[in-house]
Amino acid sequence: MLLLGIDIGTSSVKVSVVDAESQKALASAQYPDTESPIISLQLGWAEQSPDMWWDQTQQALQLCHNSGAYNPQDIAAIGIAYQMHGLVLVDKNQEVLRNSIIWCDSRAVEYGDRAFAAIGEERSLSHLLNSPGNFTAAKLAWVKENEPKVYAQIDKIMLPGDFIGMKLTGEVTTSVSALSEGIFFDFKGNGLSEDVMNFFGFSEELIPTINPVFSAHGTLLPTVAEKLKLKAGIPVAYKAGDQPNNALSLNVLNPGEVAATAGTSGVIYGVSDQLAYDPQSRVNTFAHVNYTDEQKRLGILLCINGTGSLNRWTKSLFGTNISYAQMNEQAKQVPAGSNGLHVLPFGNGAERMLCNKLIGVHFHHIDLNMHTQSHIFRAVQEGIACAFRYGLDIMRSNGMNPTVIRAGKANLFLSDLFAETFVNVIGVPVELYKNYGSVGAALGAGIGAGIFSSPAEAFRGMEKVQVIEPAQTDFESVYQEWKVLLDKQLIAEQQIEEATN
Missing domain, CATH: 3.30.420.40 (ATPase, nucleotide binding domain)
Incomplete structure (x- = not known):
């Protein structure tokens, strides 16, 4: 049984096909082999086209198929990892309304600062575990104020991985982990933040259906399956931001465990069981991939x-x-x-x-x-x-x-x-x-589809290649x-x- 992992990065899209039995990648590919463009119309702005991500996903998957290392019809589930904090807007026909305002765009800082002051610093930090800062909710507030015609056409807002999931399945879903990274989630209230939604004047109808990270986020549409040479009806069974997913790919799931990446951006990501926050929001706390009401697992992200x-x-x-x-x-x-x-x-x-x-x-x-x-x-x-x-x-x-x-x-x-x-x-x-993002996403799909009984089973073949001591x-x-x-x-x-x- 095979698993497909898709990693929507800032510089390229990477895909891997993984054998569920051995947890080893049979083939991997990325597209393009150069850096993807970032559109910067003003100082501090950064945008990318969601349709570009979808095209790159198809191109990368075709390159992977071209390896001949597997039968695409044997792929049983799909997992998606994605660059965090980006804002994607679609209308009722699931058409993209504007370029995505991506994670490193700085235009919305003042909108987050206003919300932080209005909601109250202590309340924001204790309920959101962050300042609204420059995250997805603040980016949406910028669109609402500066592009009202675009805002009026929005049917659903989503993060980059939700968009790719929508293109695969026709369904728009999200998760508590994703909402928390957008600063839409109230950890104390255990639901959508009324403080954020009310301050910015957002309708709850803009928020997609909320599913667990490890669950069916829809099944592959027949027309898409034919185009991608995959089997129709297989589930998209996992979606997570790139840093929580990187932690998953390194089996970093329990309090005290820490992961690091140094790709386009650099991240240190540690897991905690405490609803903790930095008073200055210099590091940020989000729901980890295995966060539940009963078992709090928070990702502390630098x-x-x-x-x-x-x-x-x-x-x-x-x-x-x-x-x-x-x-x-x-x-x-x-x-x-x-x-x-x-x-x-x-x-x-x-x-x-x-x-x-x-x-x-x-x-x-x-x-x-x-x-x-x-x-x-x-x-x-x-x-x-x-x-x-x-x-x-x-x-x-x-x-x-x-x-x-x-x-x-x-x-x-x-x-x-x-x-x-x-x-x-x-x-x-x-x-x-050896593990990397697209492999982690594939294994996450195996967990979400029930092919693995637990994360421990999914990572039993994890291979340490080097230890470096100070x-x-x-x-x-x-x-x-x-x-x-x-x-x-x-x-x-x-x-x-x-x-x-």
Whole structure:
């Protein structure tokens, strides 16, 4: 029996077909093999076309089929992972009304701030576990105020994965986990947040049917099945945001367990059984994939908007002839600390861990007689690792103290230099696994369809490929120098903001 996992990423769509018996991927593919475009009409804006995601899903699945490694008719269930916090709007005919306002778009910060003040900070944090901030509800409020003709046509709002589920099944569903990531869910009231809905003036009719994460979210339409060469009627049995799904793919489901990713964005994601929150909403709390009324499982999420995206941007500066592997080899020739060159890696939208500040990327202490592109390559990876440490220290101040972190051997963690720098800067061992998002989504589908009796059964074949222990102590001084520069930059940004208001 086979399972299909679809991962709707910012840079591409990835799919995997997994054998349920062995939990191994028989074939995987992604489309495109270059970076998907992000539409940025104004500073801080970021949009993508939902129809582009659907086209990429079909293209990636065809590439996977072309491997000849399996019979597509043997696929029994579909799971979907997706970039979090995006807003997709459709009308009564399930036609897209505008581009999706995606996760790293910063335009709605002031709308979330207004809601935070009006609802009350203490009530927002204790009920929503977050400030409304720049999340999906605030993005919808921006559309309501700035694009009233579009807003008037909305039949349903959804997240990116809900849209792909709709294209597959014709049904529009969501989950408590998805509603919580959009800041629509009241954890104390155990339902849709009346505070948020009333403040923004949203109708509950805009919200799709709410199903458990692991459940049937509809079955594959015959016309779609024929186009995709799949069997009609198989269920979409799992939908989750990319970071909860990444945690699932690493079997991070219980309190105290922690996962990390370093793709387009960088994330540390820990599981708690407490309705906890950061007073400044620098890290965020959402319902994890296995959250239930009886068994609270919360995901505590730290996000750095630009990690892999900064590495990709750096590569593009030096032309297409250099590979990531060559960048890493050059960076290894430079000592830790990059001879005093430091990078603040914050150029992909407002950073929640910096209280929604939009500060950009900064290179500090460039010496024109000393520093080369090799120094830049290393300083970028060190800056990203330092940003992870800064965020992890926020999580530690809120009671999340991991003794080990699990990560997939993918994206930036493919670089031995980055993985070792990450471990040495944060001071916590990292276990690397082969599992990645689309495989996790496939296994999630197996859980939701009842093919696996439990998550433990789904991940019994999980393979650890490497353990990296902290080894060097000189990274502490590198981090402290970096942090001083960040603190100075934040003070400067505050002064600029005050001078221009």
